[in-house]
Amino acid sequence: MCIAIIFSVLFALLSSLGINQIGQQATNLDYGYGLLMLALLVALKKDHKRFPLILTAFLVISFLLSLSALVTVVFDEFRAIWFYQLILVAFMLGGQKSGVFFTLLSLLAIVCTHIFLAPFGTATLASIIVGLVVMALVLSAFSSQVNRYLHYIEKQNAELNYLANKDPLTEVLHSKDYCQLTKKYIERAQELNENLSILYAGLDNLERLKEKYGNQIHHQALQHIITIIKEHLHHNELLTRVGEEKICIILPERDAIAAQSFAINIRNAVRDRLFDYGKDKIPLTLSIGVAALNDSDEEIRSIQIRADKGLLKAKFCGGNEVKICHFFDELTTEKL
Template sequence: MTFRLQWKLSLVFGLLGVFMILTATWTTYTQAFEDFNKELADKLMALAALIEKFADPDRLLSIDSVHHPYYKEMKTFLRAVQKNFNVPWAAVYRYDGTFFTHIVDGASHGEEFIPEYPIFDVSPEMFEAWNEARPTYCAANVDAFGSWATAYYPVKNAEGKTIALIDVSKSNDRLDRFKQQIIRRTAKVAIGLTLLTLLVCFLFSGYLTNPIALLTDGARRIAAGNLQERITGISTRDEIGLLVETFNRMTDELVLSKCSLENKIHELSTLYEISQKTNFAGNTEEILKTILEKAVTGLKAERGSILLFNEDAGTLSLSVAYGGEFADGTARIEIKPGEGVAGRVFETREPLLVNQRELPATFKSYDPGIPWEVRNILCLPLMIEQRCSGVMNIINRHEGDFTKADLALGTTMANQIALTLEKSRLYELSITDGLTRLYVHRYFQVCLTSEIKRARRYAKQVSLILFDIDHFKKFNDTYGHQMGDIVLAGVAQILKASLRTVDIPARYGGEEFAVILPETDTVAAAAVAERIRKAVEKHDFPGLDGTIIKVTISLGVATFPHHANEKLDLIRHADEALYGSKKAGRNTVTVYQVPGGTSA
């Protein structure tokens, strides 16, 4: 009777134990892959949303060949997304009502699909994303190249109409192999465990009851999503012990994957917030401050700074700072290339991560009065192609040391800063005269048109000053063109120092200059012109031979709408007033006289 009961107990507890273990294994397996698939879908959708934020709808529609400038810009971005986020495919399509065709993708040069190449494997989710103008996801999109997990994200124009479709895909082949491998391993463990459990339960049914209960309880907690839970209290080296070890190792891997995904989401969220804020920034400095603020907060640091290279001085100068109490230090922090951490990073063009409490002997402190206590530092070069325009410092992480993940996020933000600086530099070059650093004639015309429209709309006045340097041709013949260039640049500096920030100084042509004075009447404009005239007359220009050279200017003033209602008339009348100054003996200010009226 005892023998038969032992068999029954062994069979009952053995089978029950096996069933519980397999149930827990399958539950954890199913839950893990469901979570994995959800995380994958979220990641692909987030990447698609990132691409959508970057893309310019109007410029996308203009792409018609691989030689189009925006095709190259988009391709570079898509390749960066594929590389940085480890996705094999990112592309943008359009739909003409019959076929989906390629616009641009992130494939290597020579392997990409050319624009207008038709897509033959179209999933229902593609049509759904296009027709309903909302993101869709396909967990198993099968085409000629295999099975893919794909996120589709519509690109809309200003009217809300879908004009393109973003495709971000990741191959399911690796996931399928992983699933098959786990299934085989689980099956092997289950078979061996079943046989062993029956045998051990027959001999030690009482001894096995407790380990099985512990295993089941721990597995259930893990399957419920408590990834901090670990199965303990089982020290046997049999299949149950190995299963416990496998469970714990699997849980560790899930925790690591979850942390990695959270870091990626944090990175994407930070970049998205930067893109949102920079859209509303008014100038380059505001954009740099926004990116630096997000870099400091995103990397959980105390403060940060951006040092830009001054080509004239040959030094790195503090341009923007966030956090801490820099006070008026922005004018006093200058570092030479190769000097200190920042100078070394600028010179080598390689990022530097320093976590030790004692900084290298090469570290250069700031001037007295500027706080510079540094526990750890992340210094990143601002690179655009092969040119370094400065460095970004992220200083003193609140908790612990800077990590490789921090370095990756910081590098992404540094690249964003470098791109902003390059766009600003190119824009400034396009609107600024190289000699005088004043606005060029074309930009002057655009600004004058805009200011007159604004003045007409709000019933305001806008004044125009035209002036040139007296006897400048004779001056060039006497002193040479090199000295003439020095005088032109000097007069431009005097002009800028005499104006408000809202005023618009420009080089009109040759030795002629123009100044747009928004919301300024004739009397005030004449006063400004007189101030400029006196400043030029008083200034001592150093000659090439060490002598002092004096120059004078003649100025003409006209005001909208008192003297003219149209731009060309305003320019002509200011020029006539300038000619009046010439007739009056030069070195004077003349206000345009309305025929039959007065000047003011």
């Protein structure tokens, strides 16, 4: 757009100075075009979201200027040169469809002008048409290649983002994002004075399972449990993985009692659904620690410690338990 402004004003100035006469009408059109492009450029800088609209306006106005040059500067054999700039911008900024559209529109305008208004020389017309077609084909191939490359880059970025933030085996967030996300949830709950609870869940008898079936059972069993947990989650509840063995569930808008009820439902669902491992159907149990946000929590660590204490207490009591750890570290137990 800046290039278009510079060249349109330059041609107008050269004409005004008598160096390259293009006629008063064409000179005025070049000045007006430069001012319009400047206005579009200012509008784009103020709001980049307007880019599609501004690009469309730029291409349409540029086409009309190119068309006016064909009609008004009839003595100039190079009056079709503006269409080359138009097509270049259409392909580079608007993409392949935009470029092809304005190429066909430009060819139609040139042929119609030649037939009905201001004919070119035969050699000039042939050169213009061949030049535009060849340029369009080259830009189309280049635009297609760029689009494929950008699509590849977007795909790679999506995969890298997935690998950076999620465990590929269980498809839950890695522990490295856990503290940051938990902090945001807690800050929001404190700001809105809402309830929030955190669950720490762990598979019982993991070492015994590894001894019997091998270390590879760990991730598959964990994935089985996470699948069950996801069936119970609502849209605003978050599931993360903490370390190798712990699963964390963040429950906005739930106090300790509601979180305990949720945890019991999960524990029962895991207990009741056998884990298919090869030819074996293995019963699994889950221990869960529950901690609720309260006014004394000034940092994430305090509620994490309580949830972890609840989990340890549940395992110490034999597993398949749900334990609430209150802020004053008194544990209440409900064994169902």
